[in-house]
Amino acid sequence: MDIEKLRKEIDSIDTDIIRLLNQRCELGCKIGAWKHEHNMPIYVPERERQLLDRLSAANPGPLDRESLLAIYREIMSAAIKLERPVSVAYMGPQGTFSHLAVLEKFGRGVSAQPVAAISDVFRAVESGRADYGMVPVENTTEGVVNPTLDSLVTSNVKAVAEFNLPVHLFLYSAGPLEEIRCIYSHPQPFGQCREYLQANLRNATLIEVTSTTRAMELAERESDSAAIAGAMAHEHSDLPCIAENIEDNSRNITRFLVIGKQENKPSGDDKTSLCFALHDRAGALYDALRPFRNHNISMTMIESRPLKSGNWEYCFFADILGHMEDPEVAAACSELRQDCAMFKIFGSYPRVIQQQ
Incomplete structure (x- = not known):
């Protein structure tokens, strides 16, 4: 195998890639000018979804899907920057x-x-x-x-x-694990690594702060303190990482x-987020959800939150599959709206399917 020959082939391909990227950016600039002329948004989620799906389907490998999409995410980001x-x-x-x-x-x-x-x-x-x-x-x-x-x-x-x-959560500290007396972090990371803290740092004092970045700043000042933060926090601090992936749930x-x-146009695989408040009567929530069943619409999330306007009155938040322009979704929402004290659609957008 002649490694110099292989390197020359790579150099030639890189030259072609640069030329094609610039051609792509020139076309992007023209699209940006058209969007500006027609008062259209620069970022179009449904177009992004369709493009990434097409690239994934056309990829023969050996480049894996996630690496391909990461590369194109930066390509699209650079193109957006040129548009506006x-x-x-x-x-x-x-x-x-x-x-x-x-x-x-x-x-x-x-x-x-x-x-x-x-x-x-x-x-x-x-x-x-x-x-x-x-x-x-x-x-x-x-x-x-x-x-x-x-x-x-x-x-x-x-x-x-x-x-x-x-x-993924990491434990940062200037000292060893056994000398840590207090730990700083945002409330969410604390909740996501309870089992690790109980098993390894049960005697340490947990101090909630406004952000993981702030936690890093405070832990830097004390040799017997630590911070729980993500991998990116290390880019803004010299504090050593002494434990990796301490989250209780690997997913x-x-x-x-x-x-x-x-407002987005349908992409072909969308999700709609909405909320509604019901009149206080027996079976109200059961009746409210019936239109989704009758129109064969899947609900992926429902959560209740107290309304600020009164005692023991609740607002329900839901995510359903489909776009608000889909006939079945529109019909179900119209039926639901009739029985609600308050109803609001937050928006429809391309659904993300988490990769295994």
Whole structure:
């Protein structure tokens, strides 16, 4: 085998790739100009879904699916940046899981804007300070993220996409495990590694802080302290990692929603998020769910939250399969709306199928 010959073949292919990438970007710029002229959104989730599905189906290997999609995510991110710079707000600071979700979903070509709280992400999109927002909505270990549900009810923005982020947790400390006396982290990571903490650090004091990045900052100051954070936190700190993958559930996943102002067209495999409040009577919830059964619509999530307007009054949040423009979904929602004290559709967006 002549390795120099192989390297020359790779160099030639790289030259072709660069040429083709630039041709692709030139076409992207023309599409961006058309979108601007017709007042169309730069980011189109249904087009993204169709493109990634086509690429996956056309991939003969040996490049695996996830690597291929990661490469194209950056290609699409660079193309979006050329069409028009796009900003995405998230609950910061840098290095949090929300920040990682922005980069994994949109690539490095967008402007990631950290804000102080989930409600601030909604306000940034509503006011136009950000084009989109990335907010956590549920976790496979800890359940729903209540501040996101509350903000969806009161905000005028739409759910335009979803993204599933595998969450792996790491223990960072300047000292050894046996000398740790207190641990800093956000409440969610604490809840996601209870078994590890009970087995290995049951005598340590757990201190909740606003973010995993803040936890790293505090743990850096004390030799007998530690922080629980994600892998990305290490990029913003010199604190050593002393334990990896300490989450209790090996399939620990946080589902995020991308929020914006647009309404998506059907992609062919969609999900719709909505909420409704019912009049207080026996069998109200049973009757409310009947239209979904009658129209053969699958529900993937339902959760209740107290309404802020009264005592012991609840709002139900649900995800159903299908797009709000689908005839069966539209008919079921119309029937449900008639029996509700309040009804709101947050948006329809391409469904993410988690890979095994």
